[in-house]
Amino acid sequence: MTLVFDGDRLLAAADVARTALVEDGQRPGRHLESTPEGEWAVAHYFEADLPGYRGWQWCVVVAGAPGHDEITVSEIVLLPGEDSLLAPNWVPWNERIAAGDLTPGDMLAAEPDDHRLVPNQIDTADEFRFDDDTADPDDIGQIAGEIGLGRRRLLSPEGREEAAQRWHDGDFGPHSDMATAAPFNCATCGFYVPLAGALRPAFGVCANEYSADGHVVAAGYGCGAHSDVAAPRGQGSPAYDAFDDGVVEIVAVTADSGGDAVS
Incomplete structure (x- = not known):
């Protein structure tokens, strides 16, 4: 049973x-x-x-x-329940972090398998060579650093390409509003300091304190503070003639029988 x-x-x-x-x-x-x-x-x-x-x-x-x-x-x-207030889906910290999140005192470790970095004994092809292969002391010093003197890991080709793409597409790239409105580009500016290595032909650092001072800028970027910009000539505004506000017009005024003033 x-x-x-x-x-x-x-x-x-x-x-x-x-x-x-x-x-x-x-x-x-x-x-x-x-x-x-x-x-x-x-x-x-x-x-x-x-x-x-x-x-x-x-x-x-x-x-x-x-x-x-x-x-x-x-x-x-x-x-x-059906209408409950729920927390957003959990996302690992290394997927949540964004540019600008790092503050003084924070520690941000690169993952051991970070694709942006490679061990220092790997050839990253980061050295820049002139077409005629002339030796430059600065280039030789950089190559010495790339083969392992002083750094355990180096920027990988993928990491370099990603950085170059960000800089090219960013606020200091050749297609930004500032660049498209500028008459000259950074490659011809006296304030432009080219980067070393493979990024040298395309990027540099601006040394003009009144412009993009300290920022990496594309060689095709530009602004109105280029070293070749000519100062305006003449007096007053370059768009309008000067106005003399020191001239005074004297007008005689008399009173008629009705008490109104007549000039």
Whole structure:
């Protein structure tokens, strides 16, 4: 003979579930619903009035067994409802961090397998050579650094390409509003300091304190503070003739019989 447990007793055991919540230190609200969770278990849902958990519900699972009248509490859990206030999906820190997030005192370690870096013994092709292969002391010094003197890891070709693309597309690239409005580009400016290595033909640093001072700029970038910009000539505004506001016009005024002034 198979004993069948009376499931109605589990569905009606809201008081048992509420008591379990109270004994757990919670303050459940009104009972919302009872849902069968299997042949011998029922979940009871209660409103949860907790700060920061709008729309969440307490769920208490009660259970029984054939041949036993005792009702036991299997689980107490806080669950979100349909209109619950939920936190955004968790994203690892290394995917959340963005440019400008680093502040004084912060430490940001590059991953061991960071594709932007390679061990120092790898040839990164970062040296810049002139077409006639003439040796330059600065180039020789840079090559010495690239083969491992002083740095454990170097910028990889992929890292260099990504940086170049960001700079090219950024505020100091050749297609920015400032560059398109400028009559000259940085490659011909006396304030332009070219970078060393493979990026030298395309990028440099601006040394003009009144312009993009200290920023990496594309050779095709430009601004109105180019070293070849000519100063305006003549007096007054370059767009309008000077106005002499020192001339005074004297007007004679007489009074008629009606008391009105007549010039």
